[in-house]
Amino acid sequence: MRISRNDNCPCGSGSKYKKCCQERVEEFTGRLLRAMGTGISPTGQEIARTLGLWCGLQLPETGAPPDPELLGRLMPEVWQVRDRDAVPYDQFSDLLLGKKHLRGLRIPVNLLTDVKLRADEDVDLEGLRQRIIDNLPEGFYEFASYQMALSMRNDPYLDEELKTLLAGFSWALVDQKTRAVLASVVLExxxxxxxxxxxxxxxxxxxxxxxxxxxxxxxxxRFFASHPSYDNFVSTQILAKVDPACRAIMDSGALQAPFYAIAGGCYAVYLEVLEALPGLSDEQLAAGLPGDKVLQILRDMLWRRDECLYFLPELRKVIAAWPDGDHPGLAASMQSLRELLNGFFMSSQFKTAETFYIDCVVGLINNGPRSLPGVDTPLSGPLDLCSPDVMEPYLEHLAAQHLTDEAAHLRREYQAWAPRIARQYASLVKTVPAGEQ
Ligand SMILES: [Zn+2]
Known part of the structure; x- marks a missing residue:
C-alpha cells in the first residue's frame, strides 16, 4: 500500500499523514528492515513496508504493535519455506478460527448466498472457490493484511504462530497465486x-x-448476537427471499400503520424538519425526506424508545392480511416475509421491520395525515396531530377499543413532542414574514 505525505493519515485521525503517524511508521519499518538483514528481495521489502505501516500507525484499538526486531528475525524464516507441503494452510486456518481479532477476516456473506452448509449436500468446492476468488471486492487483500496486523497488535502469539501469520500476511501481497491461496484458506x-x-x-x-x-x-x-457471521449469512439469504414481497408492498403505497404505532417517529421527524428548515438550501429542500439524520432519528425511536413494541404487532397484522398476489414467486416471498416477522431475533428481521417503519412514517409525513378514527373533522396537516382538539377524541376512541397500552404510549409521545413542535412552528411563523419584508 502506497501512501504519500499529504494524504489523510490511515489511522483515521483526520490529520495529514506527515503531521500524524509518518514518523512512527518510518521508525517501525526501519527497525523491521534492519532486523531482516541484507539481501531482501523487492517483494520482501514491499511486505515489510506494509507491515510497518499497519504496525506503526497510532490506532485507537488497545494493544501494542509486536516487537519489530522479532518480526524481522522471523520474516526470513517465512521466506525460506520453498517446499509446497510445508506451506502452513492448516495452521493458518487454526489462527483464523482461534484468534479473536482475526474473526473479522472472512469471505463477505453476500458472495455465499447460495452455499449449502450441510456436509451431506453436494458442494462444488472448486467451483465455489474460483467464483469467490473472481468476485472478491477490490480492497479485500489490503483489508486482510490490515486485519492480520490488527491481530498481531491485539492477540497473544507464540513465535511459531507469528511465523504462520506472517506467511498469511505475505500471501496477501505477493501475487495473484498467493492471493488465491489466502482466499481459499479464508473461505474454508x-x-x-x-x-x-x-x-x-x-x-x-x-x-x-x-x-x-x-x-x-x-x-x-442472544445466539444470533454471539454468532454475527452466521446471523449475517442467514439474514442475507432471508433478505434476498423476502425482497420481492417487501418491494411489492412498498411500491403499492398502501402500507399504513395506525398513528399510535408510529406517533413517536412522526413527531420526532416533524420537529427535526421544523428545526432544520431555516438553514436548509433549496436543493436540500428539493431532496426531501429521508436524509441520513432522519433515518438515524427513526432507528433510535423504533429501537431505543421502544416504539417497536407498538409498531411490530401492527406490522405483523398488516402483513398477515396482505394479499399474496397472482405471481407464484411473489406468494412464496410473502410467505417468507410472514415467517420472518413472526420470529424476531436476527438482523434480517430488524432490518425488515426498520424498512417498513421508515416507509410508514415517511409516507404519513409526505402525504399528510387525512383522518383519525374517533375524530369527526378531516385533518388539514401535521399540526393537527399536536392539537388537543384532535388528539383527545382519538385517545378516547383508543380507550373505548380497549387499546390501553397503545393509548398510554401515544399520550406519552404526544405530551413529550407536541408542545415543542408547536413552539418551533410559532417561532417560524413569526420569523419568516419578517425576513421577507
Ligand atoms: Zn495517524
Whole structure:
C-alpha cells in the first residue's frame, strides 16, 4: 500500500499523514528492515513496508504493535519455506478460527448466498472457490493484511504462530497465486465457522432456559448476537427471499400503520424538519425526506424508545392480511416475509421491520395525515396531530377499543413532542414574514 505525505493519515485521525503517524511508521519499518538483514528481495521489502505501516500507525484499538526486531528475525524464516507441503494452510486456518481479532477476516456473506452448509449436500468446492476468488471486492487483500496486523497488535502469539501469520500476511501481497491461496484458506475457515454455528443452532432448544435464564426468542436473539457471521449469512439469504414481497408492498403505497404505532417517529421527524428548515438550501429542500439524520432519528425511536413494541404487532397484522398476489414467486416471498416477522431475533428481521417503519412514517409525513378514527373533522396537516382538539377524541376512541397500552404510549409521545413542535412552528411563523419584508 502506497501512501504519500499529504494524504489523510490511515489511522483515521483526520490529520495529514506527515503531521500524524509518518514518523512512527518510518521508525517501525526501519527497525523491521534492519532486523531482516541484507539481501531482501523487492517483494520482501514491499511486505515489510506494509507491515510497518499497519504496525506503526497510532490506532485507537488497545494493544501494542509486536516487537519489530522479532518480526524481522522471523520474516526470513517465512521466506525460506520453498517446499509446497510445508506451506502452513492448516495452521493458518487454526489462527483464523482461534484468534479473536482475526474473526473479522472472512469471505463477505453476500458472495455465499447460495452455499449449502450441510456436509451431506453436494458442494462444488472448486467451483465455489474460483467464483469467490473472481468476485472478491477490490480492497479485500489490503483489508486482510490490515486485519492480520490488527491481530498481531491485539492477540497473544507464540513465535511459531507469528511465523504462520506472517506467511498469511505475505500471501496477501505477493501475487495473484498467493492471493488465491489466502482466499481459499479464508473461505474454508468461513465455511467451517458457519457450519459449526448451524449445528449449534439446530441443536438449540428455545424452550430450555440458557445458563443466564433466557428462553424463547430472547435465547435465539442472544445466539444470533454471539454468532454475527452466521446471523449475517442467514439474514442475507432471508433478505434476498423476502425482497420481492417487501418491494411489492412498498411500491403499492398502501402500507399504513395506525398513528399510535408510529406517533413517536412522526413527531420526532416533524420537529427535526421544523428545526432544520431555516438553514436548509433549496436543493436540500428539493431532496426531501429521508436524509441520513432522519433515518438515524427513526432507528433510535423504533429501537431505543421502544416504539417497536407498538409498531411490530401492527406490522405483523398488516402483513398477515396482505394479499399474496397472482405471481407464484411473489406468494412464496410473502410467505417468507410472514415467517420472518413472526420470529424476531436476527438482523434480517430488524432490518425488515426498520424498512417498513421508515416507509410508514415517511409516507404519513409526505402525504399528510387525512383522518383519525374517533375524530369527526378531516385533518388539514401535521399540526393537527399536536392539537388537543384532535388528539383527545382519538385517545378516547383508543380507550373505548380497549387499546390501553397503545393509548398510554401515544399520550406519552404526544405530551413529550407536541408542545415543542408547536413552539418551533410559532417561532417560524413569526420569523419568516419578517425576513421577507
Ligand atoms: Zn495517524
Amino acid at each position: 475457515a468461513t465455511l467451517t465457522e458457519l457450519a459449526k454455528a448451524q449445528q449449534e443452532f439446530a441443536a438449540l432448544d428455545p424452550d430450555v432456559p440458557d445458563t443466564d435464564g433466557s428462553v424463547g426468542n430472547e435465547k435465539l436473539r
